[in-house]
Amino acid sequence: MEEANGRNQTPIIQFILLGFGNVRELQPLLFLLFLVFYIVTVVGNTLIIILVVIDHHLHIPMYYLLGNLSTLETCYTSTILPRLLVSLATGDRTISFKGCIVQLYCFGVMSATECLLLTAMSYDRYVAICNPLRYAALMNGRVCAKLVAGSWISSLVGCGIVHVFLSHLTFCESNEIDHYFCDFSPLINLSCDNTQILQLVTFIISAIGTLVPCLLTLTSYICIIVTILRIPSSTGRKKAFSTCSSHLIVVTVFYGTLITIYVVPTANSPKVLNKVFSVFYTVLTPMINPVIYSLRNKEVNESLRKILGKTMSLEEW
Numbered sequence: 571m572e573e574a575n576g577r578n579q580t581p582i583i584q585f586i587l588l589g590f591g592n593v594r595e596l597q598p599l600l601f602l603l604f605l606v607f608y609i610v611t612v613v614g615n616t617l618i619i620i621l622v623v624i625d626h627h628l629h630i631p632m633y634y635l636l637g638n639l640s641t642l643e644t645c646y647t648s649t650i651l652p653r654l655l656v657s658l659a660t661g662d663r664t665i666s667f668k669g670c671i672v673q674l675y676c677f678g679v680m681s682a683t684e685c686l687l688l689t690a691m692s693y694d695r696y697v698a699i700c701n702p703l704r705y706a707a708l709m710n711g712r713v714c715a716k717l718v719a720g721s722w723i724s725s726l727v728g729c730g731i732v733h734v735f736l737s738h739l740t741f742c743e744s745n746e747i748d749h750y751f752c753d754f755s756p757l758i759n760l761s762c763d764n765t766q767i768l769q770l771v772t773f774i775i776s777a778i779g780t781l782v783p784c785l786l787t788l789t790s791y792i793c794i795i796v797t798i799l800r801i802p803s804s805t806g807r808k809k810a811f812s813t814c815s816s817h818l819i820v821v822t823v824f825y826g827t828l829i830t831i832y833v834v835p836t837a838n839s840p841k842v843l844n845k846v847f848s849v850f851y852t853v854l855t856p857m858i859n860p861v862i863y864s865l866r867n868k869e870v871n872e873s874l875r876k877i878l879g880k881t882m883s884l885e886e887w
């Protein structure tokens with residue numbers, strides 16, 4: 571097979587993820603740190619899913635979407651952190667070629683879906699605040715299910731196209747990936763094929779996939795803010811704003827990290843800075859969403875208290 575490519579180097583079938591370097595003393599500390607991150611993320615998001623499923627007050631599109639976002643984020647961190655934890659604990663840093671490609675694909679699909687779900691959530695807030703009379707017609711369970719399905723399907727297809735190109739690459743330069751998971755650019759850099767077309771296709775797909783949702787979200791929020799500013803009473807303004815403030819924070823954090831990573835030039839900056847930035851979007855973003863919602867959103871907060879109160883009183887009983 572390799573001969574057909576006109577190369578006689580042995581193809582690489584396994585990679586080494588260099589992770590956070592080789593400092594022995596640092597590994598247990600990093601292990602504990604990421605273990606705590608992982609547990610907080612999974613517990614927090616699971617709690618949100620439970621609340622959305624069992625509390626009738628939360629059976630509206632806004633919280634259906636939130637429940638779906640939490641489900642997604644649990645899976646999202648699970649594509650990266652468990653493997654990192656195992657490698658920090660055992661010191662085994664290898665990952666098979668297949669494993670690497672699968673990790674990259676899952677990670678790509680989930681980031682794209684997250685972006686689209688956040689857009690669906692801002693559309694929901696847009697309709698609720700700027701077009702309240704038509705809310706029931708424009709945003710109901712059926713529309714919501716379609717938006718969720720649409721987000722998943724378009725991400726699967728978009729990443730699938732890139733995946734087809736990727737799985738045909740041969741790697742022969744080196745098998746050391748200087749990162750803690752199989753991310754696109756570190757992996758591409760190791761290929762000995764011409765990756766220009768792949769890079770162009772990926773660039774176009776990801777530019778469309780992030781710019782369009784970003785612009786839609788921005789437009790929704792401009793309309794929302796203009797509408798809120800027009801509300802005459804300050805209590806009315808506060809009330810309208812409180813239903814979208816948690817989402818606005820989550821969106822700002824998401825695009826904030828995205829923009830920092832892709833716009834701020836990191837080519838010449840030390841690799842470690844790159845990894846630290848990656849930790850922000852792979853680990854911290856999924857972790858803070860439940861925190862923001864349970865602290866700032868009144869309905870989620872009340873629902874949480876009710877459930878915790880019930881569990882407490884059951885225990886006393």
Ligand SMILES: *[C@@H]1O[C@H](CO)[C@@H](O)[C@H](O)[C@H]1NC(C)=O
Pocket residue numbers: 619622623633634635636637638641711714715716718
């Ligand atoms: C995800 O969205 C669907 C469609 O609106 C909804 O029926 C389902 O309950 C949501 N899932 C969660 C965990 O909230």
